[in-house]
Amino acid sequence: MRSGVLWCSVLPDPALPAPSVAWALGRSLGNAVTRNRVRRRLREAVRARESRLDRAWYLIGARPEAARMGWDELSSETGRLLDACAAAGVGR
Secondary structure, three states, X not given: OEEOOEEEEEEEOOOOOOOEEEEEOOHHHOOHHHHXXXXXXXXXXXXXXXXXXXXXXXXXXXXXXXXXXXXXXXXXXXXXXXXXXXXXXXXX
């Protein structure tokens, strides 16, 4: 699933007690400081919307443009990505 600068792969697992999220942020995103900043922002944006997530394994990645986005824009992109996953029935 793709939404703007973000993408997500989902593997449903009803046996999980809660959704599990991992990050795929490669060197093309920037140096370690940049990747960690983007990871922290994404983690907080997902945490704010955790109730929307089904019990599944999520792998969320970002294109290099994500490093140049501000918090509000990245948070909105994250919301759109998770909404797209829910609309597609991914994780159900």
